[in-house]
Amino acid sequence: MYQSKIAGLGKYVPENVITNDDLSKIMDTNDAWIQERTGIKERRHIKKGDGNTTASMGAKAAKIALERANISKDDIDLIVFATLSPDYYFPGCGVQIQEMLEIHTCPALDIRNQCSGFIYGLSVADQFIKTGMYKNVLLIGSENHSGGLDFTTRGRSVSVIFGDGAGAAVLTRSDHNGQGVLSTHLHSEGKHALELSLKGPSTNHWVPEIIAENKAAGDESQLEDIPYYPYMNGQFVFKNAVVRFSEVIMEGLKANGMDVSDVDMLIPHQANLRISQFIQQKFKLRDDQVYNNIQKYGNTTAASIPIALTEAWEDGKVKEGDTIVLAAFGSGFTWASAVIEW
16 A cells, blocks of 8 residues: 655735734724634735635645645646635536646546545545555645625624635655655534534525525614524534544544654644644643644635645744644534644
8 A cells, every 4th residue: 555745735825914903994893802712813815806716726826836746737646625615606626726727637526524624635635645546636725715704793703713825735655654644534523514604505595595585684683694604603613623623633643653742743723723722732732833823814724724734844844754743623513633744
């Protein structure tokens, strides 16, 4: 059986910076309120006319990853694209990337596991490489949250959290025994699916119906019953996240005969700085063993781990021989981890 390794990383975020003070001008919130609850200081949003979409941001990140991996686009055997905010309801972004990068007719697969999407995609790529079916896989996580958030006081508990951006990784067959993706661990618990969800538009609540309801509502007080904005049961999500993060990190370490002391860098999904700090304290990890950048980018869902991993590598905080642990929790509920020997 072969082993896969990450050969190249790339990230892209829009230039448009939205600070907490910017949000306070359009909704009843303030910098202190947001930082206290989330740790976020600013995030990036697509700006109308800048040409950015979920797919195009993914393409920009992918080009950087391909260049750093020194792998031609013609050598890509599979595209895996993780997002909850595709450009179109269908087709998925995978085939768009294929066209944008002028990649040959390889398969393109879309992953819809939200915050856990990148690790789910990493697991898929890893299995295809391990079995020998494919040699080079392009994995992308990208999100355009700002296009679908409620930027009023009514939606502030969710809208202040999310940002736009993309991250990408090129996985290839490893020639070094023991170097690469050691294991991935995936879980879900569907009974809590609606605690963090977007119910419409969907085939159950399609666009014409929403428009009709909007007109019928008449005043804003009734619009919250129209489910075209994300819903999050924040406290319930937080309580589940800290438990599942801990479990899935330990599962990955035990599967490889490791302990917390073997971790050189933990890169958690950037959901909330308070969650990351809770996990860090629980495992007694030093500041230099946990990488967080939610302060700058907010929660970019499927893009958060590849953006953070790329940035950590660019900063020299991920080095050859290091044991890297990735972990995520999010809508579904889904949660996942990966253990990587860099």
